Amino acid sequence: MLAVGGAAALAIGMVGITQMALAATVFTANFEDGTTNAWSKSGGTWTVVTDGSKAVQQSKGTTDNARLFAGDTGWTTYTVQARVKPLSLGSGGFAGLLARAKSSTSFYRLALMPGNLVQLQAVNSGAVTVLASKSQTVATGTWYTLALTVNGTSISGSVNGASIGSGSSSVSSTGRIGLQTAFSTANFDDVTVDSSATTPPPTSPTPTPTRTTAPPTSPPPTGNPPSTTWPTKTGDASVSGTVSVTGTFDGGLKRYCCMGDGSQSESQDPMFDLADGATIKNVIIGSPAGDGVHCEGRCTIQNVWWEDVGEDAATFLATNGDSYVIGGGAMNADDKVFQHNGSGTVHISGFYAKSIGKLYRGCGNCTKSYERHVTVDNVILDSAKYVVGINTNWGDTATLTRITLINGSNTHICAEYTGVAKGSEPPYNGDGMGDGHCNFSTSDITYK
Template sequence: MRIGWGLPALTAAVLLAATGALVAGPLTGSQDRLSDSVTTAASASALFADDFEDGDLAGWSKSGGSWSVVADGSKVLRQDKATSELARQFAGSASWADVTVQARVKPTVFGGSAGLAAVAARASSNTTFVRLALLSSGRAELQAVTGGRVAVIGAKSVAVTTGRWYSLALDVRGTSAQASVDGQVVASGAVPAGGGQLALMTSYAAASFDDVAVSPSTGATTPTTTSPTTSPPASTSPPGSTGSLPSWPQAKGDVRVSSTISISGTFDGGLKRYSGVSDGGQDEGQDPIFSVADGGVIQNVVIGSPAADGIHCKGTCTLRNVWWEDVGEDAATFKGTSASQTMTIDGGGARAAADKVFQHNGPGTMIIQNFQVRDFGKLYRSCGNCSSQHRRAVIVRNVVVTAPGKALVGINTNYGDTATLSGITVVGDSSRKISICDRYTGNSKGSEPTKTGSGADGTYCRYSTSDITYK
């Protein structure tokens, strides 16, 4: 038999979930069909169900990626193109508003530190939906995406491993949403009201999906937020922020560094304070304290003074829960070599930056999220006069900015740079002196770049007034 939108009946575990009980762990066990009596009861409450056992994608519509039904024990829906920036499959009714979306999701390949696999509800367009995403950086995030702008509602650290199935449940009701992974709530909070289809999606990742179900909302959500990090403990989020941010940590020891530390793989500093290499000046061309190889991760580090040139990323990298007490030349520099590479700064904070916090010299995309900065010159600058220039992109989301400061981002429009900002809270700047996005004409001659404008323009500086909150 078929349920909802002309699609096959689900396996027993998911049909039971569709009747109102959220899955309490990874879905395992027999793939046998339920008896007619149980199936009839499930059909009464399930709005949609698909386990892909019929081998087709009737009722689904694709946007990007390479999708097919394949065998993986049972039949599953797989998206194989890990280089796709956005790959999505949509199904169901555009009028669905208060629903619970559930699915099993197995990431198989992450194409970079910005990779994700997700389920979504209220997909009213290709770029507007509420999403529960598993991130390659080791987080589950509840996100509200509007016109492609991502607001992080809440998050929790999760061990995200390729080749493992996760049970995802996303409940939306009114202006509230709750997200669960393997039966554990990871985030909840306020989201935009509205209706839309369900969606399965990846970004810079390949993943398999199975046992998809949509049922009327359980009404279990409450408009609270979950801290995006688990260490150190979170403090109360300031008004206007899209996710609570942790308070500044206390260093758990000091490490004096005489020469650059090279990192490959994952380095966990245990929240010790690292300093040295330089005399603490602002001179250009200083060596970094850490040099991170392509694919590397550095986490739980406090960088003290002198900070030298902070951290250099040689390719795709993740800086997680890194704190700069007194920024030296720059906090971190992205020196990638490919447009497909991504530098992700997730959590942490920086203060006392006389000039730039994050410098972008190579190609690729820099993501700054769940971050706080105070007393700074510029949070992000795409190099304005490097001898080798590139088109660069920056995404800034869920960031708290405390005055004094000069500008959040600076980009070069003549090279096609873009800056996308959401969930920005600016504290202590009642006169609004801190520029949100500055546009420049860059050059490759070493000359001072020419500033051509400031503010949102919809092309290069991408944000709306609702993305910026002043406190």
């Protein structure tokens, strides 16, 4: 049946794109072996179930970002197809198919949405641009065949063989495939990838895409390695108490100092307290700095440098959504640089740290337990004991790419713990890799 399906996909492609030169099925997954061993998990609860035949199910409807990834990061021109059955579609949620996933938050998506809507989207570091949209029946408990084609900058999608539309985007030129839900549950089955040697067809001009989700102040760095040179301060600013930030606070690379006693006490006040949606950027934080930066909700920390981390450089307290650390650096953290006490996802990119305990730790004994996620990309760590620490019993995940370790032969990459109640100490269970919680491979780590 796979051979027939591949031939059908090729025939459709030759009708729709006359410049198709070659197609070959390079990946299939029908989950009949009862496992998801070929996939890496990021969020959610994924299990193989019986739904006529075997299928993979994401069953946690409260999860804001559940993903399974598979395939090759070098795939370029291809069509990914899958059968998708939404079981529940929460407000603001979806069940979808991904192509060219270059990270856990940047890819192309074809999404079945509440309100009888299907959208073709480009997602760049979590920011969504709608390339095409179509009203059609989307019913829970019904199977739909989704197909997503990526060919140069041309992106197109179809549902049950009917076109949703197409658009042009340069968000990602290569990447893996994926299955995804948000605030929804769904079954997925019969995934195929047909690769093509294709010359992109001419496309008609498309309207300016509509952005439906605001991006961070600046996109995370994805090119050159982060700077290991400490910035020169432009001046000094005296801090005698917590600075509350709403909107955007630009420090102009002044050095802000000082408060607290430089200890590991968690009772210290933060130097900066960020409201939901706030951004702090271009700040050098001197020592002592109290409890660093607190994010009361979603936040962006951009080009912020900590001279000497006391208790934590930053603590993330949001109970949903995404927060971003973009660029910057930190030195001399006896324990953690970034502490994640809330839920949602923390994205760390383009960051440099030296002489630290852990770059990131999902709280293992806070008053409230959450499922937490972290993505770390394009960072340099010098003399770090750990890259990240997560709690597997609560469904935490860490997705790591382009990690450079200096003096890191003994560095733990992804430490796995069992989260416990407040007042107890979470036990360390060893380091993970490629197990659905710690999502990375040896090629993602460079030692210098």
